Amino acid sequence: MLKKILRLLFIDYVLREDIAFLKKIPLFRKLSDRSLVKLALIIFKRNYLAGEKIYEINNEANVLYLVKSGQINLSRGNTNKVVEKEGFFGEMSLLENTKHTFLATASKDSELYLIYRAKFEDMIESNGKTGLIIIKNLASMFAAKLKCSEV
Amino acid sequence: MMESTKNRVFIILVILFLGCCLFLYLARTVLVPFLIAAFITYLISPLVTKIQSFGYKRFVGVALVAVVLVSIFAGVLTILIPILINELENFQFNADKYYEYFLNYLDSISEKIELIFPVLKRYNVSNAVIFESKDFLLYMAQQIPNYLTSIFSIFSIIILIPMLVFFMLLSGNKCLKSLVALLPSNYVETILSILYQIDAISGRYIRGQIIEAFFVVSMSALALGLLGVNFALLIGIIAGIANLIPYLGPIVGLTLAVTVGAVQYQTFAIVIKIVIAYAIIKFLDDNFIQPLIVGHNVNLGPVSMVFAMLAGGHVFGFFGVVFAVPVAAIFKSVFVMLVKRSQT
Numbered sequence: 001m002l003k004k005i006l007r008l009l010f011i012d013y014v015l016r017e018d019i020a021f022l023k024k025i026p027l028f029r030k031l032s033d034r035s036l037v038k039l040a041l042i043i044f045k046r047n048y049l050a051g052e053k054i055y056e057i058n059n060e061a062n063v064l065y066l067v068k069s070g071q072i073n074l075s076r077g078n079t080n081k082v083v084e085k086e087g088f089f090g091e092m093s094l095l096e097n098t099k100h101t102f103l104a105t106a107s108k109d110s111e112l113y114l115i116y117r118a119k120f121e122d123m124i125e126s127n128g129k130t131g132l133i134i135i136k137n138l139a140s141m142f143a144a145k146l147k148c149s150e151v
Numbered sequence: 152m153m154e155s156t157k158n159r160v161f162i163i164l165v166i167l168f169l170g171c172c173l174f175l176y177l178a179r180t181v182l183v184p185f186l187i188a189a190f191i192t193y194l195i196s197p198l199v200t201k202i203q204s205f206g207y208k209r210f211v212g213v214a215l216v217a218v219v220l221v222s223i224f225a226g227v228l229t230i231l232i233p234i235l236i237n238e239l240e241n242f243q244f245n246a247d248k249y250y251e252y253f254l255n256y257l258d259s260i261s262e263k264i265e266l267i268f269p270v271l272k273r274y275n276v277s278n279a280v281i282f283e284s285k286d287f288l289l290y291m292a293q294q295i296p297n298y299l300t301s302i303f304s305i306f307s308i309i310i311l312i313p314m315l316v317f318f319m320l321l322s323g324n325k326c327l328k329s330l331v332a333l334l335p336s337n338y339v340e341t342i343l344s345i346l347y348q349i350d351a352i353s354g355r356y357i358r359g360q361i362i363e364a365f366f367v368v369s370m371s372a373l374a375l376g377l378l379g380v381n382f383a384l385l386i387g388i389i390a391g392i393a394n395l396i397p398y399l400g401p402i403v404g405l406t407l408a409v410t411v412g413a414v415q416y417q418t419f420a421i422v423i424k425i426v427i428a429y430a431i432i433k434f435l436d437d438n439f440i441q442p443l444i445v446g447h448n449v450n451l452g453p454v455s456m457v458f459a460m461l462a463g464g465h466v467f468g469f470f471g472v473v474f475a476v477p478v479a480a481i482f483k484s485v486f487v488m489l490v491k492r493s494q495t
Contacts, residue, residue: 010208041200041204045332053337054336055337055339055340056337059340061340062343114343
């Protein structure tokens with residue numbers, strides 16, 4: 001009983017929920033809980049209504065977006081992509097200072113978690129292993145995409 | 152919230168921000184404890200975040216850090232305050248004697264100079280200088296209590312500043328997160344960049360300045376103590392605080408130490424020794440401490456730095472001088488970033 005009360009008093013359950021969510025994101029696969037907590041601490045949360053624009057083509061890109069709930073539509077000309085719950089987009093901004101090449105719109109009411117590149121870089125600078133795992137995950141995802149396009 | 156509503160909220164936020172700036176300018180005299188609290192918060196918030204990263208609520212980190220820091224602070228004060236009180240009493244007791252010594256010292260120097268340049272005696276230059284120095288010294292001595300009471304009232308030190316630090320630490324970046332949640336989508340990424348620049352520059356600058364000030368206080372007190380100069384700790388503390396002001400700071404400590412040393416020993420040798428000691432401190436600071444403080448260099452030219460300090464001092468007094476450099480660096484960096492972005 002006392003243990004339960006102490007846990008309720010001292011443990012940050014919102015942070016735990018965020019970690020549980022981050023664990024489901026393929027980009028953060030194999031990361032330790034400690035690295036995930038550090039990541040959760042630099043997250044900004046934003047809500048979007050269905051139909052609301054998240055960013056437009058050529059807007060500055062320095063944020064990685066994680067979809068906590070809802071659905072996001074990425075479009076450019078005739079190309080359309082849908083990012084569902086537990087998906088992510090804007091990952092190129094983690095690699096370089098660039099501009100958005102898609103228009104992102106919330107197709108349902110959505111909650112997004114935002115990770116700002118410079119904060120992310122600070123975090124992985126202080127822990128090289130975390131950075132290496134994320135870059136490996138990112139590389140394997142790009143490789144999978146390339147294989148798909150070759151087929 | 153729809154985009155148009157967020158745009159309206161953003162415009163209202165900008166107007167509120169400008170209103171706040173104007174209000175802060177008008178209420179600048181009460182800003183000091185808040186600035187000091189922000190200074191301390193910036194210094195210790197990484198420790199709180201570190202504890203939070205073990206999965207605990209933020210208040211656990213704040214409580215732990217508060218207990219540890221208050222214990223350390225109390226321990227250090229218990230050792231230093233008796234020494235400091237002793238030095239202050241000694242200074243108060245000997246102030247007349249030092250004043251007399253100083254005037255005699257000026258007299259002897261002026262006689263020597265007049266022997267070398269007899270023309271000075273004809274125009275009575277040395278007497279005029281001594282008269283002005285007397286006036287200046289008396290004026291400065293009379294102003295010391297005013298400076299102390301205006302900068303740090305007992306209420307500020309004992310109650311207000313620790314309370315403000317506690318609440319600032321506890322709220323962490325909640326305000327920032329709420330602000331980001333309210334911004335219109337189009338501005339989110341740009342404003343995050345600006346906020347990060349502000350955070351990075353001020354955080355590094357403040358931590359750097361505090362580390363340097365501690366270094367200067369301890370090294371000055373140690374060096375002057377070894378040389379047997381009176382009020383070593385008092386001069387060290389003043390030199391450390393003055394060190395917060397670029398360019399001017401190091402000269403203040405040196406001048407004070409040389410004056411006290413010269414009056415105390417009445418020899419030129421002590422002046423040389425003190426100058427060498429301060430040169431060594433400066434060398435160690437430049438080559439070992441500053442390289443450790445990543446990003447301490449705020450990338451401002453000397454002219455802009457001096458202008459910022461003078462302007463800051465004119466508007467906000469002593470603390471305006473101290474905070475002018477990081478504020479100017481933030482303005483410069485944000486301005487450069489926005490110009491670059493508008494060009495691409």
